[in-house]
Amino acid sequence: MRAWLQRLLDRAGQVGAAPDDSSETLLQKRLTVALCAGTLPLTIGWSLIYVAAGAPIAAAIPAFYSLFTPLNTALFAWTRNLGIYRFSQLLLILLLPFLVMLALGGFRSSSAVILWAALCPLGSLLVEELRKTLLWIVGFVLLLVIGVLVEPYLAPPGLPEELIRWFFVLNIGAVILVVFGLLYTFVGQRNYFQERSEMLLLNILPREISETLKVGPRTIAEQFDDASILFADVVDFTPMAAGMTPLGLVELLNDVFQCFDSLVEKYDLEKIKTIGDCYMVAAGVPRRRADHATALVQLALDMQAAVAARSFGGRQLALRIGVNSGPVVAGVIGRKKFIYDLWGESVNLASRMESQGRPGTIQITERTWRLVKEAFACEDRGTIDVKGAGPTRVWHVVAGRPLPEARR
Numbered sequence: 001m002r003a004w005l006q007r008l009l010d011r012a013g014q015v016g017a018a019p020d021d022s023s024e025t026l027l028q029k030r031l032t033v034a035l036c037a038g039t040l041p042l043t044i045g046w047s048l049i050y051v052a053a054g055a056p057i058a059a060a061i062p063a064f065y066s067l068f069t070p071l072n073t074a075l076f077a078w079t080r081n082l083g084i085y086r087f088s089q090l091l092l093i094l095l096l097p098f099l100v101m102l103a104l105g106g107f108r109s110s111s112a113v114i115l116w117a118a119l120c121p122l123g124s125l126l127v128e129e130l131r132k133t134l135l136w137i138v139g140f141v142l143l144l145v146i147g148v149l150v151e152p153y154l155a156p157p158g159l160p161e162e163l164i165r166w167f168f169v170l171n172i173g174a175v176i177l178v179v180f181g182l183l184y185t186f187v188g189q190r191n192y193f194q195e196r197s198e199m200l201l202l203n204i205l206p207r208e209i210s211e212t213l214k215v216g217p218r219t220i221a222e223q224f225d226d227a228s229i230l231f232a233d234v235v236d237f238t239p240m241a242a243g244m245t246p247l248g249l250v251e252l253l254n255d256v257f258q259c260f261d262s263l264v265e266k267y268d269l270e271k272i273k274t275i276g277d278c279y280m281v282a283a284g285v286p287r288r289r290a291d292h293a294t295a296l297v298q299l300a301l302d303m304q305a306a307v308a309a310r311s312f313g314g315r316q317l318a319l320r321i322g323v324n325s326g327p328v329v330a331g332v333i334g335r336k337k338f339i340y341d342l343w344g345e346s347v348n349l350a351s352r353m354e355s356q357g358r359p360g361t362i363q364i365t366e367r368t369w370r371l372v373k374e375a376f377a378c379e380d381r382g383t384i385d386v387k388g389a390g391p392t393r394v395w396h397v398v399a400g401r402p403l404p405e406a407r408r
Helices: 002-012 023-038 040-052 056-079 082-104 113-127 130-153 161-204 207-215 237-242 246-266 292-308 345-355 366-372
Strands: 220-234 270-275 278-283 319-332 341-343 362-365 377-386 390-399
Touching: 023 040, 023 056, 023 082, 023 113, 023 161, 040 056, 056 082, 082 113, 082 130, 113 130, 113 161, 220 237, 220 292, 220 345, 246 270, 246 278, 246 292, 270 341, 278 292, 292 319, 292 362, 292 366, 292 390, 319 345, 319 366, 345 362, 345 377, 345 390, 362 366, 366 390
Parallel strands: 319 362
Antiparallel strands: 220 278, 220 319, 270 278, 319 341, 362 390, 377 390
C-alpha cells in the first residue's frame, strides 16, 4: 500500500509542476492529482459492475468521470492552472455520486454511494484554503437534504439484494481507504517539511530560543554573569580576497567555517555569527556551564590545529584568535531575520583581543587566564593598550598542558 502510494505521488508530483512552485503548492498539486487520478480504477470498476447489473444510467456517470479526468489532467499538465483543475474535479466528485444515488433509487438501494461525495470537502481540506472548504461541506450537506426529499419519488432499478449489500462494503471501505491514503500522505509530507523547517531554524537560533519564539514573536534578553566569547579571523584576508574570484572567495570561507562548525558542535558551544572572515563563538550561553572558558580555549587550539593541518582553496591560512570572559547580555531583538546575539563590554574586549592580537596566536584576557591557567600553558605578554579599555594585561595560550612557569 505504501509503495503504491509513493509511486502514485511520484508521478503525480510531475503533473502540472512549475519550477517556481513553493513546497506547499507542489504538495497541493500532488494530492489533487493523486485524489483524482487515483480513483480512476475504482470508477471504471464501478461502471462495469453497474452495466453488468443492468443499471446503464448509473454506469454512465462513473464512466463519464473516467473519461473526463484523464483529459482534464492532461490539460492541467499543459496549463499548470491548479485553480481550474481543482475546482472542476472537486465539483465532479461532489455531484456525480449524488447523481448515481438518484439513478439507483435512493440511499439504501445505491448502497450509500453518496459517501463518495464526502471526498470533495475532505479532499478540499488538504488542497485548498480553509474558507473554500466550508463551501464544499455546505454543498455536501445540501445534497444529503435534497436526497432525503426526493428519495420517495425515485424508482430503483431492482439490483439484486446481495449486490446492494456488497456495494455497501465496497463504498464504505473504498472511501475510507482513499481518505486514509490522502491523510497518510499529507501527514508524512507535512512532517517532512516541518523537520526541514526545524533544521533550518536550529541552524539560525539555539533550540531554547527557537522554542520560545514559536510561542510568539517577542524581545528575548537574558543576563549571563559567567560566559566566554571567542573571535577568530583569517590573517591577511583582505589582500588575499582581492586576488580571488567572488565564487572562489565564498567557497574558501565556506570550507573554513564548515571546519569550525564541526568543532563547535563537538564541544557543544554556540556559534553566534560570521562577519566577513570573522567567526564568533560563545560558551555559557544560552546554556550555562562552569567550564565555559576551558571549552572555548580548547576550541581555539583545535581551530588552530585544523587550519595548520591542511590547505583551504589551495592556500595555507593562519588565524588570529581572541578570547575574553565575563558578563554578557544575550538575546533576540527585532521582528525579522532573527539572530541570537551578545552585547556588553565583555564582547567588545573579546573582539579587541582578536583584532589586536598577533597572527597565529590565541590572545586571552586576565579574566579568562584565571579560569584556564590550570588547564593550559599560557605565556604572559604583559600589558597592551586596548582601544576602549586602556592598558590591559594579556596572555597567549601556547599548549594544552600547563608548563611549570604557568602555575603562578
